[in-house]
Every structure is written in structure tokens, then in C-alpha cells.
Amino acid sequence: MARHIPFLLLLTTFGACAQTPDKTMKSENPLICDIETGTCDVAGAATQEAVNEAPVQPTAGSTVTIQYFTDPICSSCWGIEPQLRRLAVEYGAAVDMQYHMGGLLPGWDGFNGGGISKPGDVATHWDEMSQHYKMPIIGDVWLEDPLSSSYPPSIAFKAAELQDKDLAHAFMRRMREMVFMEKRNIARQDVINEAAAQVGLDPVRLESDMKGAGDALFKADLALARASGVRGFPTMLFSNAEGQRQVVYGARSYEQMEQALKQLAPGVQAAALPTTVDALFALHPSWCAQEAALMLATTPEAVTAQLNGQVKEGKLERLDTRNGSIWRKARA
Secondary structure, eight states, rough: OOOOOOSSSSSHHHHHHHOOOOOOTTTSSSOOOTTTBEEEEEEEOOOOOOOSSOOOOOOOTTSSSEEEEOOOOOOHHHHHHHHHHHHHHHGGEEEEEEEEOOOOOOOOOOOTTBBBBBBBHHHHHHHHHHHHHTTTOOTTHHHHHHOSOSSHHHHHHHHHHHHHHHHHHHHHHHHHHHHHSOOOOOOOOOHHHHHHHHHHHHHHHHHHHHTTTHHHHHHHHHHHHHHHHEEEEEEEEEEEEEEEEEEEEEEEHHHHHHHHHHOOOOOOOOOOOOOOHHHHHOOOEEEHHHHHHHHHHOOOOHHHHHHHHHHHTSSEEEEEEEEEEEEEEEEE
């Protein structure tokens, strides 16, 4: 019988965006996050105390599988982008990261909890979350072109995986940049198609797959989240080949994620981290200061100076918001 390592960090949840409640809780709102307590549980829902899904066997060549339950508009999930990027660099060879969509916002009908009952109520909250996570987020999309649901971008991500999983991850990143920083409504098909084309996906095929296999895969993700007892986002279920598990619930530090991994793979070796800004942009085309600082083991202030130096040299472009900036490779 497989030995189960005790669950990690379940009772002291931190910074998780709450999952869509079931039909008996339609009056509760899934978008409110409490910065003071660090929790984003569904109001009135039970605290996530157990995860029911059986451990998943890692795919060939990997040591640990991570089932990552998320949503394109989950602000806490955007908040852990620095940790996820570093985890992929240091331990990507040993980890099979599987993204599962949670369906955070099916629609606005019936939501009236936590002080948020309409899209405009989310705007100020997102600005507060930006200050908490030190990641640039502005809530203006909820005032100017609010999303009716997070289902379309979620389905689009599952459809993108049918084309290429690496490009699907780049697609998710691009959609999050659009909604969190550029005030773009990523529930609109034209915006989804634009993001897909920008990362190298076929938007025509994507739109077709969203109506078929992508939609079916999204529904399977929703069923998996329910069966697993997942009550909020981000939730990360770590499993190894021996059937051992660790669960990281909420926006946790990099050290805590690394600890969960090493509990399941004690002999795992970390790969070397990049040491220069140029090396960062060889990995990804865009970086926020908090992400670059964690990867280069420096401060956001120090790395901002380096990034701005490359803007002056014409190597990078910077998009500024009132809550922070993002740097991208300069267009030729």
C-alpha cells in the first residue's frame, strides 16, 4: 500500500482565488480575496481540508507530476508566476506540470457576496492584489470592457494544448498579460484569436477546437476539480511514482514549493539558474521585475535598473501601468 506524506499547507491557506461554488452556493462570489488573512475562499464554503483525487503517475522521463488547478483571471495565480517560472527552470526536467482549468467565473447571474456583485466591484480589488503580490495588475478591464465569464479563455487554453503544450503555456501567459495589464477582455473571441496568433498558434483551428474537443477537455477539468475536492486557486497537487503526495494550496513562496517537490523526490538536482538579463529573455519574451528578481536572486529594484538599461539600448520595450511594468523583447 502506498504511503501518503501528510498534506502540506492545507489548513493555513494563503492567497488562493476561490473556485466556482456548486449550484447550492450560486449566491456567493468567487472573485473576492482577503489580503489581510491571505485567503480567497468562497464565502460560506467549507475550508479546503482534504484532496480526494488519487495520485497521478508521472509521465515517462519525469519524477513528479504537478496538477496545477488555475484560471486565466485568477489574480493569485498571476501572483505566483515568479515561483512557477523558477520551478520550471530549476526542476523542469524532473517535473510534469499539468494545467487544469477551474472555471472561476461562469457568469455574473446570482453573484452577490464579499462586497462584489458586479464587474466594476472587482476593479479596486485587483489593484489591491497587485500591491500584495508585487506583480502588475490593474482592474480597469472591469470598468471598460468587463468579462462576462472566464470560461471562453479557459476553453481556449484546453484547445491550444491540442496544438502544442508549450505554445499553450505561452498563450495562457499572453492572455494574462492582456487582462491584468492591458485592459483587454479575454472572453472575446477576437482577443483570444489575437493572443493565439501572437504566440504562434493557429487561431482558426483554435476557434474550431473550442467548439469541440477543447470544450470537452474543459468540462473534464471542472469534473476533476470537483472530484479532487479543490475549493480554490491556485492549488497544486504533487505526486510521485510511489503514490506519495504533497498539496500546496494558495500563493506560496518558492521555498515552500521546492520543499513539496523535494519531499517526493529527495535526490532531485536543481539546474543552474540564469545569471543575466539576456539569459532571461532567451527563456521567455516578457518579464516583470518580481519574476526577474526571483530568477536572478536579486532585488526588484536592482533588476529594474538592468532592464531599463536595456530599454535605453533598444533591446527591450517597457509597458508601464500604475501598478508596475513589464519588459518585452524589442520588435525588430
